[in-house]
Amino acid sequence: MTKVITYGTYDLFHEGHYRLLQRAKQLGDYLIVGVTTEDYDRTRGKLNVIDSLMTRIENVKKTGFADEIIIEEASGQKFRDIQRYQIDIFTVGSDWTGQFDYLKDYCKVVYLERTKNISSTMLRAKNKRIQRIGIIGNGRIAERFIPEAKHVSGVSTQGVYNPHFESALRFAEKWEINAYEKAEDFYKAVDAVYIASPHGTHYEYIKAALEHGKHVLCEKPMVLEKEQAEELFSYAKGNELVLMEGIKTAYCPGFTNLLGIACSGRIGAIRNIEACFTKLEHPKSRGLTDFQYGGSLTELGSYVMLPIIKVFGRGYDQILFHSINGDNGLDYFTKISFKYPNGIATATCGLGVKSEGRLLIAGTEGYIVAEAPWWKTSYFEVHYEDPGRVEKFSDRFLGEGLRYEISDFLSTINGSSKNKFKLTRGESTAIAEIIEKFLEENRGHENMGA
Numbered sequence: 080m081t082k083v084i085t086y087g088t089y090d091l092f093h094e095g096h097y098r099l100l101q102r103a104k105q106l107g108d109y110l111i112v113g114v115t116t117e118d119y120d121r122t123r124g125k126l127n128v129i130d131s132l133m134t135r136i137e138n139v140k141k142t143g144f145a146d147e148i149i150i151e152e153a154s155g156q157k158f159r160d161i162q163r164y165q166i167d168i169f170t171v172g173s174d175w176t177g178q179f180d181y182l183k184d185y186c187k188v189v190y191l192e193r194t195k196n197i198s199s200t201m202l203r204a205k206n207k208r209i210q211r212i213g214i215i216g217n218g219r220i221a222e223r224f225i226p227e228a229k230h231v232s233g234v235s236t237q238g239v240y241n242p243h244f245e246s247a248l249r250f251a252e253k254w255e256i257n258a259y260e261k262a263e264d265f266y267k268a269v270d271a272v273y274i275a276s277p278h279g280t281h282y283e284y285i286k287a288a289l290e291h292g293k294h295v296l297c298e299k300p301m302v303l304e305k306e307q308a309e310e311l312f313s314y315a316k317g318n319e320l321v322l323m324e325g326i327k328t329a330y331c332p333g334f335t336n337l338l339g340i341a342c343s344g345r346i347g348a349i350r351n352i353e354a355c356f357t358k359l360e361h362p363k364s365r366g367l368t369d370f371q372y373g374g375s376l377t378e379l380g381s382y383v384m385l386p387i388i389k390v391f392g393r394g395y396d397q398i399l400f401h402s403i404n405g406d407n408g409l410d411y412f413t414k415i416s417f418k419y420p421n422g423i424a425t426a427t428c429g430l431g432v433k434s435e436g437r438l439l440i441a442g443t444e445g446y447i448v449a450e451a452p453w454w455k456t457s458y459f460e461v462h463y464e465d466p467g468r469v470e471k472f473s474d475r476f477l478g479e480g481l482r483y484e485i486s487d488f489l490s491t492i493n494g495s496s497k498n499k500f501k502l503t504r505g506e507s508t509a510i511a512e513i514i515e516k517f518l519e520e521n522r523g524h525e526n527m528g529a
């Protein structure tokens with residue numbers, strides 16, 4: 080008996096898939112089809128798959144060509160499957176020519192000609208209107224947004240708005256997008272907005288964008304006051320608009336996996352969380368000199384508060400801030416201590432002090448540790464009482480990682496998101512509330528936005 084194996088996502092099942100499976104079956108007597116899981120697709124950069132795993136398996140089954148269907152969960156699995164199922168022929172479409180030659184030592188590798196003019200990517204693009212995204216503010220982070228958005232099918236970067244029109248123009252020329260001098264023209268030209276302006280301006284821009292009927296993805300910290308977050312989220316909800324805070328860590332696959340393990344009970348009941356993120360900056364950098372951008376808590380605090388709020392929630396009994404401030408009153412090193420009914424946590428951030436930059440989640444049966452840069456989670460370990468027992472997890476974190484939040488933003492707009500738990504309104508509001516408390520205690524209102 081000749082055994083054949085092939086793999087694919089089979090999203091929005093189409094003729095190309097059908098013909099591939101038909102010919103794969105004809106290569107032998109028994110065909111095994113591997114269908115990718117959503118997590119695997121996300122980690123290899125295939126975002127926005129529309130059909131669920133069950134639907135994709137059902138569609139492969141319906142063709143009648145597959146004698147057995149398995150799921151493909153990780154890279155490296157093909158090699159193991161070929162040995163386990165004693166495969167004679169591995170086959171895929173010609174878009175992969177050469178890429179699986181390394182399997183030739185174990186079985187025959189056949190590249191079947193790909194059916195022309197059809198792909199899941201094309202169907203996904205046809206199914207949905209492309210969301211035209213406009214950027215407000217054109218600093219460092221906006222520079223990263225444009226190349227990242229190119230990895231997400233279904234969005235296009237339409238243009239940029241900045242009250243300093245000259246600066247917007249230079250940015251627009253560089254990235255070959257439009258620059259808008261008047262906010263009204265900008266809003267007319269876009270469906271959704273990405274806000275990457277100084278923190279203190281976020282609230283007004285979000286409000287204006289929502290009032291123009293636009294969906295909003297706003298860089299962290301979304302706003303600096305609890306009431307502002309509540310008002311904006313409720314306005315967005317009431318008007319069926321999406322408002323999301325862009326803390327990139329929250330949307331990346333590795334961090335989602337880490338949280339899943341933390342909350343699964345694998346390390347018992349969680350008692351302590353320590354999250355640290357520090358960055359050395361030039362003493363004259365804007366984070367250390369300009370209230371619009373700094374200091375350490377407004378700049379980095381969202382990252383270190385995220386795992387604490389995700390795991391322990393918003394019900395802390397006590398919160399304390401300790402900061403080291405520069406002469407200008409800006410904090411350059413801050414520790415937030417949380418006391419919960421059954422646990423404690425510390426969030427540490429710094430722009431002028433270098434520390435270890437680790438995330439540690441300790442429980443009654445073990446602990447999870449992710450080293451810097453854990454905010455771009457690609458690797459973490461789970462340790463137990465027995466020092467010899469260590470579980471290791473890795474996930475891909477592609478590029479600058481903004482593609483994950485852009486992808487979730489798009490699927491939320493399209494109503495197909497299964498990812499709303501990744502950063503909820505309540506969690507964003509809780510983070511805004513902590514920032515507000517900190518600014519009141521550390522700076523006093525008179526300094527804010529100065």
Ligand code: CTP
Nearest residue numbers: 087088089095099171172193194197198199200
């Ligand atoms: N395939 C094919 N002809 C097509 C499209 C896909 O022969 N027009 C083959 C692929 O080469 C692969 C299998 O079908 O062996 C599953 O491919 P998959 O990646 O799921 O489909 P695509 O349409 O290529 O998906 P995408 O556009 O998301 O890459």
